[in-house]
Amino acid sequence: MSTTYKLDTATSRANPTPAPMKRLTVPKVMARKKDGVTEEPLVMLTAYTARMAQLLDQHCDLLLVGDSLGQVIYGLPSTLQVTLDMMIAHGAAVVRGSYHSVVVIDMPFGTYEASPQQAFENASRIMAETGAAAVKLEGGEAMAETISFLSQRGIPVMAHVGLTPQAVNALGGYMARGRSDAEEAKIIADGKAVAEAGAFAVVIEGVVEDIAIALTKAIPVPTIGIGASAECDGQVLVTEDMLGMFERTPRFVKRYGDIAAVISDTAAEYAGEVRDRSFPGEAQVYKAK
Numbered sequence: 001m002s003t004t005y006k007l008d009t010a011t012s013r014a015n016p017t018p019a020p021m022k023r024l025t026v027p028k029v030m031a032r033k034k035d036g037v038t039e040e041p042l043v044m045l046t047a048y049t050a051r052m053a054q055l056l057d058q059h060c061d062l063l064l065v066g067d068s069l070g071q072v073i074y075g076l077p078s079t080l081q082v083t084l085d086m087m088i089a090h091g092a093a094v095v096r097g098s099y100h101s102v103v104v105i106d107m108p109f110g111t112y113e114a115s116p117q118q119a120f121e122n123a124s125r126i127m128a129e130t131g132a133a134a135v136k137l138e139g140g141e142a143m144a145e146t147i148s149f150l151s152q153r154g155i156p157v158m159a160h161v162g163l164t165p166q167a168v169n170a171l172g173g174y175m176a177r178g179r180s181d182a183e184e185a186k187i188i189a190d191g192k193a194v195a196e197a198g199a200f201a202v203v204i205e206g207v208v209e210d211i212a213i214a215l216t217k218a219i220p221v222p223t224i225g226i227g228a229s230a231e232c233d234g235q236v237l238v239t240e241d242m243l244g245m246f247e248r249t250p251r252f253v254k255r256y257g258d259i260a261a262v263i264s265d266t267a268a269e270y271a272g273e274v275r276d277r278s279f280p281g282e283a284q285v286y287k288a289k
């Protein structure tokens, strides 16, 4: 017998209702783009933990368990050090914390590039061990065969073109892409190739705006922009960037909150009360009857 949870809709702070059939689905996400037009843009944010997923779920269409977690929560120098086990642990937490959004999990560097077979072995582990609806992987034409292999075998794939952070060593940094004619042609060709291969959506990251607009018009599946254009079919940001957790962020980030200051000020208040012995107070201590 399974436990039934009730969602507290007033605060949405209760445990999520485990109702997988009520989740938005990959086909429904694709259907949001009709005859090349997306009336209401798709909303996507990253989530790495169950609690953050609970808080974001009702506001989003998709939640991305991004390999950016390497930098954002593990303090690693890049996304290259992120492992499959890390993605699976955080992916499962985000699926447990959400009931509405489509959860997409990044395939980490080194777990999909060697062959379609390697990608399938690792993507199927992600799907089976997390309950997520899709995986995301970086790359264009070079990944088309793999994207086709996975999508034909029941694993929806979100592609990622333009500035692909796992290729930071080849690209020479996190500069925006598409500032030369050759790069522009490559990004358009990559986007078309992954869409033709069966990607259900394409993240376009860090590209000159005109390229993002042209690619959005050129392919039938939704484009999700980050450092791209408001004309993309949806947008994604790293949640901690959006919340204002970091002082230094890429140009494409808009800080909607100032959470770093809230955390620092709150910790300072706690530290002060511990030091002057005003915490714990009457309300926080146990008394005998």
Ligand SMILES: Nc1nc(=O)c2c([nH]1)NC[C@@H]1CN(c3ccc(C(=O)N[C@@H](CCC(=O)O)C(=O)O)cc3)CN21
Pocket: 067, 068, 071, 072, 079, 163, 165, 174, 175, 176, 177, 206, 238, 240, 241, 249, 250, 251, 252
């Ligand atoms: N917190 C966080 N947010 C992200 O968006 C993110 C990560 N981490 N980790 C993985 C990758 C790395 N990303 C990055 C990192 C740096 C820039 C950046 O600073 N770019 C310059 C480009 C300047 C230019 O080309 O003119 C910038 O100033 O935006 C961009 C994307 C995006 N991803």
Ligand SMILES: CC(C)C(=O)C(=O)O
Pocket: 046, 064, 065, 066, 067, 068, 069, 106, 203, 205, 226, 236, 237, 238
């Ligand atoms: C920035 C987004 C698109 C991403 O790939 C990540 O969070 O890793």
